[in-house]
Every structure is written in C-alpha cells, then in structure tokens.
Amino acid sequence: MIADLLRASTSFVDSEPVATVLDAVAAVLILLAAFLTLAAAVGLIRFPDALARLHAATKPQILGVILVVIAIALSVRSWVVLLLLIPVIVFQLLTAPISAHMVGRAGYRAGDYDPDTLAVDELAPDVAAAGTSDLPGGGFDDESGTAQRQQGGS
Amino acid sequence: MTDNSVAVVSEPSRRASFLEQLPLLVALVVLWMLLWGSLTPLTIVTGIVVALGVTRAFYLPPVELSGRFNPFWFAVFLGRFLGELAIASFQVALQAFAAAPVPRSAILRVDLRTRSDFIMTGVSLAVSLVPGSLVIELDRTNARLYVHQLNARTPDEIEKARAHVLSLEHDLLRAWGSRDEWQAVRS
Amino acid sequence: MIDVVLYLAGGMLAVAGLLLLYRVVVGPSLVDRVIASDVLLTTLIIVVGAEMAINGHTRTIPLMVVLAVIGILGSVSVARFVQRAPSSSASGGEGEL
Secondary structure (H helix, E strand, O other), X not given: OHHHHHHHOOEOOOOHHHHHHHHHHHHHHHHHHHHHHHHHHHHHHHOOOHHXXXXXXXXXXXXXXXXXXXXXXXXXXXXXXXXXXXXXXXXXXXHHHXXXXXXXXXXXXXXXXXXXXXXXXXXXXXXXXXOOOOOXXXXXXXXXXXXXXXXXXX | OHHHHHHOOOOOOOOOOHHHHHHHHHXXXXXXXXXXXXXXXXXXXXXXXXXXXXXXXXXXXXXXXXXXXXXXXXXXXXXXXXXXXXXXXXXXXXXXXXXXXXOOEEEEEEEOOOOOHHHHHHHHHHHHHOOOEEEEEEEOOOOEEEEEEEOOOOHHHHHHHHHHHHHHHHHHHHHHOOHHHHHHXXX | OHHHXXXXXXXXXXHHHXXXXXXXXXXXXXXXXXXXXXXXXXXXXXXXXXXXXXXXXXXXHHHHHHHHHHHHHHHHXXXXXXXXXXXXXXXXXXXXX
C-alpha cells in the first residue's frame, strides 16, 4: 500500500539545478545529524556523571532525527514520504522526554550522580522533608501518589 | 475504575464524556492513517475501530483541555521551541568536545503558576526536550518541577534558568491555557 | 560528492556507535548503560534514515517507525527496575539523598 502511494505521489519540482541544491541541502543535514550523534557519544564518554550524560543523550534523539527526516524528504522529493515520517518525529518528541525523565529520576534516586558537580540541589531538602523516597503526589507511583493526593485534597 | 477518579482533582469519579475523548480519538485515527500512509475509506473505518478499541481497552483518565486554543501563539511557541532546541543542541554538542567538559549543574525547583495537568505536561516536555535541562522529578499536587540544569554555576545563572522555565510556561499558557490562567499570568 | 557524504557520515556514525558500545559495556552504573543503549538505538534510526536519504529510496521507512515506537520500552522498564532496587534492598540508601 505504501509503495503504491509512493509511486503515485507528486514529486517536487525536478529541474536540474533545483535537484542539485536539494541534494546538497540533504547532504548537509545528514552530516549535521551524524555530527550530533557523534557529539552525543563523545559526551556520553566524557561527561562526569549519569545526569550530565543524560543531557548529552537527548540531542540526536530529537534534532538529529528531525534533520534526517527532512533530509530523506528532500532527497526523495515526495510529500507523502514526509507524511509517512511524521509519526517517527511525533513518537520521538513524545517518548524521549518520558524515558529521559524516568531514567533521570531513577538515576537521582539511585545516587547515580556526583554531588560535587551540583552547584545547588533544591530537591534534596524536599525529599528529606517528605521522609520517604516519594515526593508528595509526585511521579508514577500510583499507590503513594493516590494517598498523597487525597491528603492534599482534603 | 474507581482508581481513575484520582486523576481528576476537581471532579472525582467521573468517566470521560464522549466529547472529551473526541480529540484523542481524532488524533489516533490521524496517526493510524499516517502509519498506513493512505487516506481511504478502509483506513478511516479501521482507524475508528482501532481507536475506539484502544481507548476502551487502555482506559486513561480524561485529559482536561482548557477549551481555548490560539493557533498563532501556538505557532510562536513552536517556533521558539524549535529555535531553542537547535541552539541548545549545538551548544551541548560543542561542550562535549570542549577541553574541560566538566559541566557544573544544578537541580532547581520551579513552582509553576498553572494548575492544569495539560499545561504542566507541555512545559515538562518542552523543558526536557531542549538539551541542557531535564525534569527529573515533579510534584503534581503543587505543580512543582525539579529541573536538572546543565551549566548553572552562579546564582545568576540559576535564576536565569528558573525564569526560562517560567517563560516557557507563559508562552504555552498564551497559546493553550484557560482564560483565567492566562489572565493571571499575563501581567 | 555523495560518496564524500557517505564516508563522512558513515564514519562519524560508526565511531559514535563504538563509543556508545564502550559505554554500554563499561558502565559504570546501570543508568549509564541504559542511556547509552538508548542513544545506540537512536543512532540506528539515524543510520537507517541517512542510508535512505543518501541512496534515495524509501524501503526502510517502516523500520524507522518501528524503532521510534519501541525505543522507549527498554529504558522505561529498566528505569522502573533501577528505582525499585535501592529502596527495597536497604532503606539506608535514602540517607544519601
């Protein structure tokens, strides 16, 4: 079904100079995406603790994927391909922060960071005040979240 | 199903009405058609069937939309977000190659002014997507985010990071917040 | 010119993959490994996409979509596991926080 559409799809303007320019732009975008991925890998190696590494990880996940998707659309020159690739971007935009949040939260709780690199930690006192590992109403822990919410509401 | 009532703070034990679920259903059908890459009666019908099945089988608490949406300001928000995404991506990328890549970071608490889960989710997504900042913990009852911010050493920089999160909230409220919340933030 | 792009991008992505593999193997912590494997998966998405753009075909789009969809599963499940582990083994762990 996809193949049928691709065959039937209207292509962009396909004159010779335009094609060259579009190909060149696509090439630059691919190189940028590859550079971002490499930078993320280097950051993952060189940054000091898990939380800092998490920041390095988010770049290719969002901007890199967006750049590559645009590059594909430019090189194939078809709107339908762009539509087919939109779910890729949407899924990345929705899932990358969630997994980063969950991993970061787990990393913080497991003590997987270097306190010396933190200038300020405004979370620690609040965690201590809450007395448990769970903040009031916070996070994904349904049971404790429910209990806390009911306390807060009444 | 009683557990689900927790999610709606204002009106407990209420199932989402069909109207409330409509945006979700439409989004699911559109996603289904994008995945198939075609707009035919068959994909529309199967999309509606699948969307209804999914929303019945994996029932989620209703998302309360604010009932106000300004496309222009949303486009402004989106443009600003994409710009920041690009700039911050390359900043963090260059930092990875820098001579001494030991970023000093901070975990800061940001008290949002909104009470809407929807806006809070949007702000958290935007904050987490832009490299250099990341929501590591959030407190839904008090609409409070705990943001891990890369490269925040001095009190100045920390306040700047805090103000940045709040300005994202401001922009999102301008586009999508309920009338009351936008009026409250507007000043 | 397309060859230059192929070698440059391919080289950078290959080096990135190796560095990420190193981080997955060495760790030190489970969280580090999860982050690295997550980025490795994204690298795979970018490799598949870049190959399509360079060779000008669209046959592997479904692969990209599937990778983007399932990418979250691994890290989320491990994150759940990590966050349960310290609190169940010893409550003394909370003292550090």
